Amino acid sequence: MGGIQNRIDAFVKLGHFLSQFSNNSIEKKNSIEHNELFFDGFKHQIKVAQENNSWFTKENILFSCESWAQALSEENIKKWISEEKIGENHSKLVAIIMAGNIPLVGFHDFLSVLISGHSVLVKQSSNDKHLLPFLAKYLEYVHEDFKGNITFTEGKLEGFDAVIATGSNNTARYFEYYFKDKPSIIRKNRNSVAVLTGNETDAQMQELSNDVFCYFGLGCRSVSKLYVPKDYNFDAFFNGMYQQKEIINNAKYANNYDYNKAVYLMSEFDILENGFLMIKEDASYASPIASIFYEYYDNTDNLKIKLWEDKKYVQCVVANGFIANEIAFGQTQNPQLWDYADGVNTLEFLSTI
Incomplete structure (x- = not known):
């Protein structure tokens, strides 16, 4: 899927695109690539996402967009991947089963798979199915090698080499049985x-x-x-x-x-x-x-x-000075790219499949 730098560049451009959407303002910038195709469309997807799930208020969707815009800087991405064997991966098809509790909650897994040079097969939650496919289209425009390597499905997952699945403690038991023959990360309630x-x-x-x-x-x-x-x-x-x-x-x-x-x-x-x-x-x-x-x-x-x-x-x-790896007050919803869910290093997993 092209060189690692091309993939980094694509996500940096996506970060620039998302920087137009924040709780301070939704403001079209002339410098953003393909804005004429995507800016109004993403505004519409934000509206559709709100209508589809009343927990997804405009404020919460824009907070998520703003957080990802800040995370997707070239400096952040390079710091994140610096210690991993990104360039050595043979491309595999990785399935992601996403939760739908907050807007774009599965984006980190999606980013991890693509930045690692793998193809992605996404099964979204019905609660959060409008934002990510649109952003994936933007990625395909800024980096054509992503075309054909990003698939969304509502049907049965088939033909994949590894899986990252997030669900409740009950569905996790099902996932563990169903995917027992595949390399997997199974996430439960936390x-x-x-x-x-x-x-x-x-x-x-x-x-x-x-x-x-x-x-x-x-x-x-x-x-x-x-x-x-x-x-x-x-x-x-x-x-x-x-x-x-x-x-x-x-x-x-x-x-x-x-x-x-x-x-x-x-x-x-x-x-x-x-x-x-x-x-x-x-x-x-x-x-x-x-x-x-x-x-x-x-x-x-x-x-x-x-x-x-x-x-x-x-x-x-x-906490404040209580334990190693504590989070400062007010910072739980601003994780860095290297703050992995469940403490499982997704990039390391993706380098071994």
């Missing part, structure tokens, strides 16, 4: 946690609200669980969350809030809530929409051991 000490600044707590509410909390990098010290005062937490109060004006979010609140009250669970977010003491990592679970800790070493033992359930740990 959630992110925040470790609080009570010494956080107001600014840090406001940043944490982005980790909680971005994409309505539907991403695996969304914080759904808090660890707090004994006798923690939740006022500081709720004060930090308050800047996100407008989220309750989203009808689908409000319906989930009302439903989950009713379930909790009928079950006579103790909850604290502020009109748009509930918190509940619970040992689970995955909390329902509009709610956050919390657990008390009294020993930081024990908590570190627990998080290490539970690492297959935890995507990100948000």
Whole structure:
């Protein structure tokens, strides 16, 4: 599929194209290749994606576009691939089964397969099927060698050499059985946690609200669980969350809030809530929409051991000076290209198939 530099150039151009779409503005730039063919069309796809999935608000779609525009710089891509054997790969057909919880959630796998010199066979979620095929067409225009090497299917996956599949814990069991004879990465449910000490600044707590509410909390990098010290005062937490109060004006979010609140009250669970977010003491990592679970800790070493033992359930740990590889407050939804989902190095996997 052409040289590695040509593939890098194509994704850098895609990043430039996406840079026109952000929450600050949607603005057509004269310098972008093939804009006359693609700019208005992508604006339309954003609208169609919103209509198809009411979790995909314009704000969330544009946030995703903006994040990818920033990630797809030549400097970032070259830093990412520098230690991998990209140029030595014999091209294989890699199937990707994508989730649909947040806009363009499967893009990193798509990018990884193509930048590695492989062909890609994509099976999308019905919840997120409009944005990526359009961006794939753009890639084919800026790098013709991609033509014939990017396929989308709604049918049965056939003829592939390896697979990357993302789903729930239940579908993962099916994937593991179904793809047992193929090289594979199978991704399951994960959630992110925040470790609080009570010494956080107001600014840090406001940043944490982005980790909680971005994409309505539907991403695996969304914080759904808090660890707090004994006798923690939740006022500081709720004060930090308050800047996100407008989220309750989203009808689908409000319906989930009302439903989950009713379930909790009928079950006579103790909850604290502020009109748009509930918190509940619970040992689970995955909390329902509009709610956050919390657990008390009294020993930081024990908590570190627990998080290490539970690492297959935890995507990100948000903290300040608590643990190696922690994520700063407010940064969970801004991963670098080398921040792999589940800690599995996709490029390394793709170099071995």
